[in-house]
Amino acid sequence: KDLDKLLSLLKSPEKQTGWTEICRKQFCKVMKARPDVISGTILAGVIEKFVSHLSESRSDCYFSTGNYKAMDADVKNESLSSVQQLGVEMTVRYGKYLNLLKEHAENGLCFVLMNCEKFLKQQQRTVESSLCCLQERCAGYDWFASSVFLMMSGDGEKTLTFLQRFSRLLVSAFLWLPRLHLSMHLPITTVESGIHPVYFCSAHHIEMLLKAELPLVFSAFHMSGFAPSQICLQWITQCFWNYMDWSEICHYIAICIFLGPDYQIYMCISVFRHLQQDILKHTEAQDLQVFLKEEALHGFRVSDYLEYMESLEAIYRPMLLKDMRNIRVQNT
Structure with missing residues (x-):
């Protein structure tokens, strides 16, 4: 009944101290035990309620946004x-x-x-x-x-x-790329460079963690003359469409929303860990780039790697979140 507990937590208007953390723990529990139940309308409802609660909390809001009235639904x-x-x-x-x-x-x-x-x-x-x-x-x-x-x-x-x-x-900056296009929330020098935070923050840290966590994979990329960040940017920009099953795409979005934007980085490292043998094999065959760009991520399930991602969080979160939080213009 872990899911029921999560749903009742999300429904409760009276949020106890550490409510967000309790929800996160409960979400992880369900994801590890029964990932299949966090799908479809249940998953949609869960992330909808969680985001709704966070967006009403001043401490969780990273960007200020004005009011916006939707235009006519009958658009051409x-x-x-x-x-x-x-x-x-x-x-x-x-x-x-x-x-x-x-x-x-x-x-x-x-x-x-x-x-x-x-x-x-x-x-x-x-x-x-x-x-x-x-x-x-x-x-x-x-x-x-x-x-x-x-x-x-x-x-x-x-x-x-x-x-x-x-x-x-904050997670919207990394999951939803158009969110920061020409954004007044970014320093003018960042905007003028045309380089998105996903490039200089997420991709940079993916390479750094890859070198520390999976040195063989890192070397394979080096030997192939192909940067791991290139394929990661493709995965992230496409929200893993064409690479993962729909249920896994939903779980990727859900873990980043529930557990934090740094999970985008741990996710990519987990995929590389899952593909390690294939990467080494295709480096030898000299077709690594073609393999990574054209093959789906067979057999990869987000829930199978959640514990591994948590172990990465324990080591790297302070540094990664600090960098991710530093992307905007200070004092806005």
Whole structure:
């Protein structure tokens, strides 16, 4: 009945001292014993309630966000870029395959993406730059918002409410990449460089931990002339789509929300640990880059590596969280 205990904790309006920590412990307990029950609508409800509680707590809010009123739900997708339109098609096709979406889900997803763009625009600064990535909208497709849309079974209003609350938390900087595009929360020098915190913070620490924890894997990358951060950025940017099963993608998002943004780093290290033998084999065959970019992560389950991730947290969290917290303009 560990899940019942977690659900009743999340429902209780009277939060006892250390409520967040108790929820985290309970979440880990369920994830280790019965990861399959934390899925579908139960998982959506759990992260929704947890984020809602955190976003109301001043100590847990890292970013300040203004009020935003959603625009008309009947939006036309003409103003989406061709990349976004393609992403919408793929997301809806995948959502229907997973039996998470009904007909006409495209409208709901377009509503979410266009509102997110408008909502985040309110927190952007104007930058004079010749860098292509700083012209207009965030490049690429928003895989995180699409994942949340699927988790919320295609409910656009619910997805948008969740993302607005989520955007107040530090973890949003690392899970939801468009969140910090041209952001006024970042120092102007960081914005002008066009380099996202996921690059200079998460990817940097992944390489550092890899060298300390899995020296053979680190050497294999060195011999292949290919940086581990390259593949990690692809995993993170795509929210592990095309690499992991849907249930594992949901668990990746859930552990980062419940346990902290540094779990994004431990997650990547766990994947490398899982792939160690394959990485060594493909280094010898001289096709490591092709293997990592094109093969799915067969047999990888987040719950199997949760204890390992906790052991990494015990050693590295003070340093990692300190760096992650230092990304914004001080005094905002």
